[in-house]
Amino acid sequence: MSFVVPKESFNGKVLSVDFGAGDKSLVIGGDSALPFLAFEGEIPNKPVIAHEIQDCAPDDWPETVRNEYKDVSGDPVTWAKHCQDQLNAKAIALRLVSTHPDRGDRSAEEASQTIKDVLAAVNIPLIILGSNHIEKDASVLVSAAEAASGQNCVIGKAQEGNYKTIVAAALAHNHKLIAMSELDINLAKQLNILITQMGFDKEKLITDPMCSALGYGLEYTYSVMERIRLAGLAQNDPTMQPPIFGDVGMYVWKVKETVAEENEVPDWGTLAERGVAWETLTATSMILSGTNLLVMRHPRAIENIEKTVDELV
Amino acid sequence: MALTGVQIFKLLPKTNCKKCGFPTCLAFAMKLAQGGADISACPDVSEEAKATLGEASAPPIRSFNLGTGDKAVKMGAETVMFRHEKKFVNPCAVAVNVKDTDDNLAATAEAVAQSEIDRVGQKLRVDAISIECASGDSATYEAAVKSVAEKAPDAALILNCKDAAAVEAAVKAVADRKPLINGATDENAEAMAAIAKAHACPLVASADGLEALSTLTEKIKGFGVEDIVLDSGAKSAKEIIEHNTQIRRAALKKSFKPLGYPVINNVIRDDSILEASIASVAIAKYASIVVISSIEKWKTLALFTQRQNIYTDPQVPMQVEQKIYEIGEPTADSPFMITTNFSLTYFIVSGEVENSKVPSFLAVMDCEGLSVLTAWAAGKFTAAKIAAFIQESGIADKISTKELILPGQVAILSGALEDKLEGWKITVGPREANAIPTYLKGRA
Ligand code: B12
């Protein structure tokens, strides 16, 4: 019996989406094979990691990751420039945390100004994320889309409860859009259908089936992502072909393993490495299951994931 | 792959003698194909036919143990490519590599012996130690293997050595531990297979690429060794995911026997966090043993957790028994709290209650293994259901004040619960479990 490479070829293809303007713009997706199986299809673009920053000081981030940015995080522009110039970030994800009613309730206008300032200061692509407050995001992200008009940003997240205004704004100002649903392949599909029915091009869409941290539901995210990929590739389901988004840092940097002091949990080893490893392994699992665009926090975790990706392609 | 009834029929004596209890050989063959009969029921079948049938009904990925005793790790026997199809059954063993020239050898072995941690009710540990023959000297190697075996009495042993003479001596010293010999290459296959066979130890076949590897496993099998572990020479993460995928596909989809064995991956890197990341690639993508170079606690915790996530049953969340748990030695005045029976929820919450050192009652309600918010959203953790559970539990007789502490995330239930649980006071606790110690101490 001699060995023959067992290859699978698919009719479907992950859509490729570009974002950013100018020579630093990026492309994700385009795969005609399952993640990193380049022996049987094309994988033209690597997963991209965006560095997460926010529009107010990261008081709710645990110390291990907050300290990494302590000299720059007082101001989003300084923070963004630091990521671009010192950390060689490929993209920035700006989260408009302070627009949340419980986190300062800043207005859509204030958020727009922050976006303009950040856009003026950096030339790498920008992902603009709301505060994940359904009603507030419905207005904040509309202004955000306008403030970033012409910059080909990624805007998110549009959810079942607020997608209409956000989709319209992304359409009007020519941005890419993240559609987020909650860990259910059918919900993800349904939201993509609703959005494209509004005339939004599926080639401009990015799916967020909801991330979760290692040890806290990771297996659900992992399998939903694998199933989305298979539906897009093997069943050639066009509503399941947008690239996938993973909001890694936000879920990781609140679980106990990234926060608990060593004296509290002596069996868990050093906190500094534990947090970085937690974010790294969460992200590794995500890229293996199909994530094309990740948002992460700790510079060392990002470095390790970029190295992992380089080894994988 | 399973044979069809007609294929099996061709192997039978075709005398229709009925001794098997079936009217014809064909009827017996059909039943065999469905798995409803055993070949031994036919007294006249040839040995050759028995062997063919046995081969055909063997699982596509051979299964056997790494190590001995109750800490032995079962490998192989996987049946699917993706975890959503069906549970991945035998979690990847984590092995640490030590060199026989390393002064810290004994210390590492001791660390392995003490590596066990408890996560979500499962006891997890570094499963194996791979002892590498870096000295090139048989006596040094044998001494190192003995010392490791002694210091880590429960760990599985992997003899990482290509020198047959050195392996022979070391195997003899620890034969009762059934070490995995890592091992065989095209050059030394015969000698290594002879040692493995003599001591009934499993053997790693190492080759460069899958074609060479297939030839090598056939050769080793020809020497009489059945328990083989595959090392395709994969080094980069790309090779690991590609080789491992091809191996599993060949075994499952093409019934390609020469690759129907568990896989070992070496992921050693200079940077320990990067090494953990590459190890997690191997764990998610089909390795049965992953070899790393160091076992810092943060690292094994992260790897064990990822492995646990990948290997949970996708259909059934991990859950604990519904009952009122007593934490510490609660008395009639102790606080009484409720949560759901999702393992993760239960272990996080009970852990924090323990941390508080405040003896407590914790009611764990069967919500089909869903977390608090998920169970609430799914209509399984509702005021009516909670009230019925509390009333039936008999807790009212054990506590002096009828007060129930709810998880903060379902504060919304408190009004309806006060209506349904007459005479009870409903208190809303913190949203996150890590606030429980401060909260409970504050009440005391
Ligand atoms: C994994 C997950 C699932 C998994 C199920 C996992 C499981 N076994 O429960 C799946 C994919 C099946 C799922 C399904 C659904 N889910 Co869901 N799911 C999650 C997710 C991502 C994590 C849940 C989790 O595991 N948490 C970890 C555990 C440990 O948390 P916990 O049980 O709440 O315990 C914590 C606290 O409550 C507290 N605590 C617990 N007990 C106690 C007790 C006391 C006394 C105190 C003081 C504290 C305390 O301590 C713990 C640690 O801090 C969350 C979002 C998120 N990131 O939280 C959504 C989430 C819970 N799901 C949600 C929803 C809506 C659903 C669905 C209804 C939707 C759907 N997609 O169909 C279904 C319902 C399920 C069904 N019909 O069978 C929503 C709930 C929204 C809401 N506010 O009602 C959430 C919040 C997502 C969201 N952002 O909208 N889900």
Ligand code: SF4
């Ligand atoms: S006992 Fe064997 S030979 Fe006789 S009928 Fe059954 S299968 Fe045929």
